Amino acid sequence: MTEQRVEEGAGGTILFDAARIPQVDADWFSPQYWRERDALRSQPGGRGGVAIIDTPAGEAVLRHYRRGGMVARLLGDRYLFTGARRTRSAREFRLLVELCRRGLPVPPPLASRFVRHGMRYSADLITARIPDAATLAERLADGAFNAALARRVGELVARFHREGAWHADLNAHNVLVNDSGLYLIDFDRGRLRTPAARWRHANLARLKRSLIKLGARDAAGDTFDAEWWPALMEQYERSLHA
Template identity: 40%
Template sequence: MVESEICERENGVALLVHPDYQGRVTAAWFDPGYWGDSAEPVSSGGRGGAWFIDADGTGLVLREYRRGGLAARISRRTYAFAAERDVRSFAEFRLLMRLVAMGMPVPKPVAAKYRKVSPVQYQAAIMIERLADTTPLADLIDCLDNDGWYRLGQVIRRFHDAGVRHADLNCFNVLVRDGAFYLIDFDKGCIMPDQANPRWKRANLDRFARSLRKVADEAVQRRVWVSFMNGYNGSHTD
């Protein structure tokens, strides 16, 4: 357990709450309807089920956990319950708490929730602080210069050197603000053990390259990849 987290339970719902939000967050915060006009659906990336929230002047993001692919045909929002420590919202909350403590460029977690809908199934959601005035990398691919791609490579290398594996490194999960880069959506992410085979880093980079090709095209991916990998490897070209 992260030392500073607050665990609360009410009406069959379990919550993890950041100490800064203790006494404020309730299970109702995870209902978009509770916020009325202060909840705005997120339009870019993901599978839906995310909202920008204005909580009395504090910008938040509420995201429900939803399945994609074939699994969504069976149940889009329900996951198998094994143990509370494995609940996806709790795992992501705790990972973000660690990453914030490490000084990594990630959003601050606010709270995580899950509710068992049967003895072996649960539904979950997470709430984080919104990174204001950011733009998804997917919307900036044609605008980012070589120096920007170089610096992004440095950022991804920083995560990898810390053993942080992002499970879905794509152009929508990289946010940009004034030349700075942030990673979001750490569902199924983890900090790899020191003895782990380093091939996970290459797989992470390959996933990001596929995202670039999908959002832009192969020619664009090849063009920006040299600067990106120079930044990642700490090398320079004239």
């Protein structure tokens, strides 16, 4: 069971799972803090500001929220503050708690933080790391994507859609695969919605565009449209109505 606790201080407002971590302070959200303790395992580039850290609660992923696109040049990592519960970090933390409670395969949330900067705020999130996992994009690049894996992805998405769980950016980078199963990560701006065919189909279309953009159609030729995607959709429909 999750034990949500809030701590407020000069370093920001922190929401954390006290059942997993008895105490969290602002240092937890600093990659430099973990680097100085030889606990920063990696810090890949990219807009997400992601770092892999070795915490007392186990290996975790620290993500700093950053904007993308043209607006990033103006606002960078700042968001308009409209209330503590409406910050992106707190909303994602609580959504992950609920998805975990429903038994859906997501990384358990450990802690989140936001820091006020006048009328704006910056934010961070720490989640448990899924061990020995590769993204679906990496599996595609390695030539390991096939009809069997496509079916598993279709089943995965259907599990979330049955619960009304909408992923705002369903793409091949946000699907993880390991020996234990498949997972969805990065639920920033995600939410629980009333089940409806329109948003479900839009979610799937976004995933398909991602796979094509990453070269699935180029790598497989006609096989992608004739076998892989139909296999995904067939298993999705079967699982959705199971």
